[in-house]
Amino acid sequence: MAKYKQLCVRCKRKYVPVTWKDRYPTCYDCQKSELSKDVKDKKLNRMFKIPEEFYIKNSFLRSVKINCLRYGELSDRQIETFKQTVKEMKKEAKEESKLAESENEISK
Ligand SMILES: [Zn+2]
Numbered sequence: 001m002a003k004y005k006q007l008c009v010r011c012k013r014k015y016v017p018v019t020w021k022d023r024y025p026t027c028y029d030c031q032k033s034e035l036s037k038d039v040k041d042k043k044l045n046r047m048f049k050i051p052e053e054f055y056i057k058n059s060f061l062r063s064v065k066i067n068c069l070r071y072g073e074l075s076d077r078q079i080e081t082f083k084q085t086v087k088e089m090k091k092e093a094k095e096e097s098k099l100a101e102s103e104n105e106i107s108k
Contacts, residue, residue, distance in 0.1 A: 016059060028056045031066060039068050047082065054089050061085060 005015040008027035016025040028035075035055055039045040048065050055062050064082045068074050074082075 018059065022059060022063075025059065026062075028059075028062065031062050034066055034069060035062060037069055039065070040072060041068075044068060044074065044079075047079070050086055054086065058085065058089065 004018060006018045006022075006025045008014045008016050008030055009024045010026050010030040014027040014029065016022075016027045018025040039048055048068070050061070055065070061082065064074065064078055067078070
């Protein structure tokens with residue numbers, strides 16, 4: 001997936017990594033207060049309890065949560081994609097920490 005950066009449409013100061021799907025890229029800082037709110041649906045709210053850095057890194061995750069806060073619901077496809085993305089990010093984070101560990105081993 002080709003990614004490029006675009007200025008946040010709200011603050012016009014920060015660059016946001018975007019894909020062609022993001023028509024109104026907004027940076028994490030501008031969405032932070034909105035993102036900290038709880039979703040009414042308990043099941044979905046649990047799904048949104050992920051490390052903050054995932055939201056910082058991934059504008060798709062932010063947009064899903066914000067959509068859910070605004071409209072109170074999500075399509076099955078959105079839920080699936082959200083879970084899949086989180087899963088991949090967790091895997092990535094694990095691999096990164098493994099890599100850091102092995103680098104530490106070498107430098108010892
Ligand atoms: Zn911004």
